Amino acid sequence: MNQVDKYRILQNFYTVDEVINIIAKDNIVYDPYSLLISKNVKLGKKNVFYSNVIIKK
Helix, strand or coil, rough: CHHHHHHHCCCCCCCCHHHHHHHHHHHCCCCCCCCCCCEECCCCCCCCCCCCEEEEC
């Protein structure tokens, strides 16, 4: 596991791989490396996520 994912896990955010494999499956994600989404958030489908976005509850 890389350091970036360790920080994400400590703060309850999806890892980069989870963003790519889970979030981007039903949504458009322009930059999975700068997108931080809390695992407490409920997302719909067909959203567009731009760079440098943080979504948390």
